[in-house]
Amino acid sequence: MTAGELSFAMPAARPTFEELHLQHQQRVLRTALRLLGRLEDAQDAAQEVFLRLLKHLDALDGDPQAWLYRVTVNVCNDQFRRRIFVAEGPERADPDPGAQRELEMDERKRLLAEGLKTLAPREREAVVLRDIEGLSTREVAAILGVEEVTVRSQTAQARMKLAKFVRRAQ
């Protein structure tokens, strides 16, 4: 085999682990953080996800984004089951009713992040992948291994609970 044939045979375009890690690190971390609610746990989960990626790198073809989402959800589920989840209530309840109008986007985001912790795991997964990560219903269904109609239902349920949570907290 000549050098030319060798270079042709080698999958040169295939990204290395380091490249994939760099490319997907924030996505995995963000998803894990929204699913678990704690930075430390999210960092642990992300580490586990990339460890699995390293292990299965040779078996993966094409863009591993969907695979990474699926593994992230699974790892977070495992972590979730292992720990005693203490749902923290809203940290503040502003006594001033006028504060509702002044609610900044950051505050809403903070409340939503808290609200995510109160959701059922499946609802949280659906809304994180659908609304935060911006995946299509079909993609989310494929990642979670459920029907699209289930994703739609779980996402709607999650949005309703989040809306109630934010409203109560305001």
Place this chain on the structure above:
Amino acid sequence: MTCSECQLRIFERDLDSDATAHLADCEECRALDREVGLNAEALTSMRDDLVPVRPKRRWPWAVAGMAAAAMLAVTAISEPPPPAPVTLEAPPPVELAATPQESAPVVRPVRRAPRKPADTAQLVQILTDDPDIVIYWLLDSDEGDNTL
């Protein structure tokens, strides 16, 4: 369309013409739609949040380096003991020399030294049928038995 039907559409973010018409008439559903819309916007903006990456832990290497340095230091401090192994190595040859197996090779040359062919050699004369031919064998006293 009832409020509950409209609210379902709001949460699904799938407002058809019937729902839009209902929103125009229902303040409560309009408020909910605004609320859910703001939440959706906030959730979408979370996508741009940068999550702090756990810094790479370099301390295990530092600890390993320190451990290696400590081991080197301990080795350097315990350099004086080398004489001890030397003194420990010395006795065994002495003990081995006292064993009978070791004495054998020493004795052998001594036994061979006094050997003189003139003293120990034996001359054997063998006569043949031909009177002009006589065979002489020179035999060593020690090895002669072996050759015969």
